[in-house]
Amino acid sequence: MKIILIGANGQLGTDLVAALAGHNLMLAIRPGTAGRTQAGLPYVELDVSKPEQVRAAVASFQPDLVLNTAAFHRVDDIECDARLALQVNAWAAQQAALICREADIAMLYVSTDYVFDGRKGAPYVEDDLPNPLSAYGASKLAGELLIRSAWHKHYIIRTCGLYGLAGAMGKGGNFVNTMLRLGRESQQTGKPVRVVCDQVCTPTFTQDLAGQIAALIESSRYGTYHITSDGQCSWYEFTREIFRLAGIAVEPVAITSKELNLPARRPPYSVLRNAGLQALGIDQMRHWRAALADYLRQAGALAG
Ligand SMILES: NC(=O)c1ccc[n+]([C@@H]2O[C@H](COP(=O)([O-])OP(=O)(O)OC[C@H]3O[C@@H](n4cnc5c(N)ncnc54)[C@H](OP(=O)(O)O)[C@@H]3O)[C@@H](O)[C@H]2O)c1
Numbered sequence: 001m002k003i004i005l006i007g008a009n010g011q012l013g014t015d016l017v018a019a020l021a022g023h024n025l026m027l028a029i030r031p032g033t034a035g036r037t038q039a040g041l042p043y044v045e046l047d048v049s050k051p052e053q054v055r056a057a058v059a060s061f062q063p064d065l066v067l068n069t070a071a072f073h074r075v076d077d078i079e080c081d082a083r084l085a086l087q088v089n090a091w092a093a094q095q096a097a098l099i100c101r102e103a104d105i106a107m108l109y110v111s112t113d114y115v116f117d118g119r120k121g122a123p124y125v126e127d128d129l130p131n132p133l134s135a136y137g138a139s140k141l142a143g144e145l146l147i148r149s150a151w152h153k154h155y156i157i158r159t160c161g162l163y164g165l166a167g168a169m170g171k172g173g174n175f176v177n178t179m180l181r182l183g184r185e186s187q188q189t190g191k192p193v194r195v196v197c198d199q200v201c202t203p204t205f206t207q208d209l210a211g212q213i214a215a216l217i218e219s220s221r222y223g224t225y226h227i228t229s230d231g232q233c234s235w236y237e238f239t240r241e242i243f244r245l246a247g248i249a250v251e252p253v254a255i256t257s258k259e260l261n262l263p264a265r266r267p268p269y270s271v272l273r274n275a276g277l278q279a280l281g282i283d284q285m286r287h288w289r290a291a292l293a294d295y296l297r298q299a300g301a302l303a304g
Pocket residue numbers: 006007008009010011012013029030033046047048049068069070071072073088110111112113159160161162163167168169170171
């Protein structure tokens with residue numbers, strides 16, 4: 001398959017480059033960031049919020065699929081000013097869908113568990129009613145709705161709490177790396193590591209997500225899919241497991257979201273069930289504990 005991969009330098013994008021190695025890939029990266037791209041692979045520089053640049057890339061490469069991982073996802077900044085998020089996560093996503101419709105090719109968009117309000121009290125399935133609590137979640141839901149109304153050959157992937165070896169540049173690093181740093185600092189200084197215990201979800205390793213996306217696009221079964229690791233935990237429980245596996249002898253301090261007092265509200269329970277994948281018989285996502293251990297091993301941070 002010929003694939004344009006937008007956001008190829010990102011956390012998920014980097015792992016998709018590896019997972020899609022058997023395909024004919026064109027990496028699409030932000031202008032001026034070629035130095036961060038894996039050497040030897042063809043790339044085009046484009047800004048996803050400039051549709052004429054996306055259209056030109058599609059016209060020149062003639063892909064079968066445009067896979068869009070680009071996003072503006074600084075959740076708390078977006079709560080104060082949603083303009084850039086609406087431009088990148090919603091409007092640009094719609095424009096990309098319209099370009100794919102013109103060319104009669106498939107597209108893939110990555111959405112989030114933050115489209116849900118977290119009040120269901122049980123894992124969400126794909127056709128549960130979204131009700132975002134944050135402007136970021138609303139911008140992603142807007143992207144989903146605009147894509148669905150623009151072009152039926154789409155995959156919309158909702159995922160959660162991504163961590164990958166490349167780290168999320170757009171967020172200043174991923175949660176696991178931040179906790180490793182804070183945990184090691186705490187061992188030296190005794191400064192407590194405070195983590196919220198009232199947000200339950202399923203953090204997901206981008207390598208697993210990339211492998212699952214590679215399997216899904218083989219199916220040509222378009223639609224909306226939840227893809228997260230198996231199981232569930234609070235960020236506090238997740239941090240305890242990071243410290244245990246990394247041999248960091250620090251007990252994190254459980255706090256509430258209210259105590260943390262961030263601008264954007266997060267869902268208290270946004271566990272997603274991979275119901276669509278299970279119905280297709282292709283759910284290969286492992287438990288979050290196994291994925292985390294594998295990540296730490298590859299990052300050289302696993303104890304023992
Ligand atoms: N991270 C999470 O916890 C999480 C959770 C749920 C869903 N998601 C979704 O999953 C997707 C991938 O997330 P990620 O963690 O891999 O993010 P990431 O590491 O920040 O990667 C996003 C990529 O998109 C690129 N990009 C941003 N704006 C662009 C623009 N206007 N034009 C072209 N490229 C642009 C970024 O370029 P630069 O590298 O130059 O910044 C980056 O390479 C996103 O759609 C995100 O909303 C993420």
